Amino acid sequence: LLAAFTFVTAQAATPRLERQGSTMRLIVNDEPLLLLGGELGNSSASSAAYMAPYWPKLKQMNLNTVLAPVSWELVEPVEGQFDWRSFDQLLKDARAHDMKLVLLWFGAWKNSMSTYVPSWVKRDQARFPRVQLPNGQSTEILSAFSTATRDADARAFAALLSHIKAVDAKQSTVVMVQVENEIGMLPVAREYGAEANRLFADRVPAELMRHLDASRVHQTGLHKLWAEQGGKSEGTWTEVFGEGDASAEAFTAWHYSRFVEALVVAGKAAYPLPMYVNAALNRMNKAPGEYPSGGPLPHLLDVWKAGAPSLDLLAPDIYFPNFVDLAARFRRADNAVFIPEANNSDKPEVPANAFYAFGKLDAIGFSPFSIESIADRKPNPLADAYAVLRQLSPAILSAQGLNRMSGFRPRILEDETVIDMPVTEDIGNYSFTVSFIDPWTPEAEQRTATHGGLIIQTGPEDYLIAGQGIVVTAKPIGTGPPLAGIDHAWEGRFDQQGRWISGRLLNGDQTHQGRHVRLAPGQFQIQQVRFYRY
Numbered sequence: 001l002l003a004a005f006t007f008v009t010a011q012a013a014t015p016r017l018e019r020q021g022s023t024m025r026l027i028v029n030d031e032p033l034l035l036l037g038g039e040l041g042n043s044s045a046s047s048a049a050y051m052a053p054y055w056p057k058l059k060q061m062n063l064n065t066v067l068a069p070v071s072w073e074l075v076e077p078v079e080g081q082f083d084w085r086s087f088d089q090l091l092k093d094a095r096a097h098d099m100k101l102v103l104l105w106f107g108a109w110k111n112s113m114s115t116y117v118p119s120w121v122k123r124d125q126a127r128f129p130r131v132q133l134p135n136g137q138s139t140e141i142l143s144a145f146s147t148a149t150r151d152a153d154a155r156a157f158a159a160l161l162s163h164i165k166a167v168d169a170k171q172s173t174v175v176m177v178q179v180e181n182e183i184g185m186l187p188v189a190r191e192y193g194a195e196a197n198r199l200f201a202d203r204v205p206a207e208l209m210r211h212l213d214a215s216r217v218h219q220t221g222l223h224k225l226w227a228e229q230g231g232k233s234e235g236t237w238t239e240v241f242g243e244g245d246a247s248a249e250a251f252t253a254w255h256y257s258r259f260v261e262a263l264v265v266a267g268k269a270a271y272p273l274p275m276y277v278n279a280a281l282n283r284m285n286k287a288p289g290e291y292p293s294g295g296p297l298p299h300l301l302d303v304w305k306a307g308a309p310s311l312d313l314l315a316p317d318i319y320f321p322n323f324v325d326l327a328a329r330f331r332r333a334d335n336a337v338f339i340p341e342a343n344n345s346d347k348p349e350v351p352a353n354a355f356y357a358f359g360k361l362d363a364i365g366f367s368p369f370s371i372e373s374i375a376d377r378k379p380n381p382l383a384d385a386y387a388v389l390r391q392l393s394p395a396i397l398s399a400q401g402l403n404r405m406s407g408f409r410p411r412i413l414e415d416e417t418v419i420d421m422p423v424t425e426d427i428g429n430y431s432f433t434v435s436f437i438d439p440w441t442p443e444a445e446q447r448t449a450t451h452g453g454l455i456i457q458t459g460p461e462d463y464l465i466a467g468q469g470i471v472v473t474a475k476p477i478g479t480g481p482p483l484a485g486i487d488h489a490w491e492g493r494f495d496q497q498g499r500w501i502s503g504r505l506l507n508g509d510q511t512h513q514g515r516h517v518r519l520a521p522g523q524f525q526i527q528q529v530r531f532y533r534y
């Protein structure tokens, strides 16, 4: 009996999401893990030779996690015969470079289309029917209304999860799985096949109506639309949500989410890794179908929560400038933030978004897209940001969800206007005002969109302040002397063992004679600051 017990405990528990305070953390090898990630370009991981020179570079960029596709066409080239060679090689390469993996299941849909399905699926349109457009034309998109398609996709997905269990359960290199990629219907809001038309004329399922009712507090776009239509407790899709495209989109979201739920249930029965779906966000003033209709979008989150309750989270891919506003909509009591895709290239504000995601939204991970394409960039602000975030990971992880931390950056609007007004927030015993304009740098040289950071309380008067281009002033909260001063401020870093290594003691001009904490623009850094009251 004892031997059996030892055997059972020798294997670390499966990666999982676990609640801490108001959020969820990803637990891997029984420790919380912050994913400093990057997602590979779509075709890169299909060739180990192509990837070989990039692995060490990704390591040098301070990533600890790579998001990499596993495609149905590669793993099940012949029905029922699985070929794990490309996946096994990916696993081996990731391990050799001390990287965790988030796998992206490119199954029935990848960016709305169905191009990653195996040849035997592509060529059998009788068994695996395609989406029909209103004019009757076919598309290279599999219908979500085919149980044959759903079952074949679910079988392959479950086979992948069992294989991961067999080769990786002891090590947990694979920490999470994305189901499909940026699901959503193009170029129309819903399918127009016979089954789709029949179901669209039918009643909204009671399960969905119950969930919408129970989730009113979120007041998503769909809740508002429902209320505008009179808030009916039952009826057809158009009766409940109106005649426009919006009801067609809600219908599409429901059926995609049901399809995904079948995969998640089958996959988790094999090996219960955390699973999520990612959203291709919609631009303002576009109609569903002009953007991928029915994906896990902010206005449809509760359709997805109802339709795919076994998913661990719904995640936004954020390429738009208004990161702050978009990401915040995914931070809910029932949803942790993970950013599987972010802009990598022409947007210097992306590293500040990472600080904001972790500090303000308790994100479990952040991951710019096509990461290998920026591996040679010099200077490399993302690599510099990750160097600091890696050092701060233990502090961030222990503060997440507990109101001991916040993140700060200017808001940027959809039209790229930068709102760089100071932001004030209470953290522990002090109220902090963070300004994004550096008084000592000529205005013309400042790009305040790149400024940002986070503040973590580590003791009653102790704070870690990290980032770049921020000026921080403090005021005491509650009863006692009304003013705050800096007891001391050290710059420094954490070494590999997590020990603090001090640099300069910052005072005089570096704190403007004690008036504030300053993290200069242009370089991400950490300061350890103790305040006091007088």
Ligand code: N0T
Binding pocket: 042, 111, 181, 182, 280, 317, 319, 320, 321, 341, 369
């Ligand atoms: C992504 C990528 C890949 C402001 C596009 C992002 C990836 C897919 N879609 O390169 O195909 O697999 O998920 C959508 C980007 C929207 C651009 C908005 C510009």
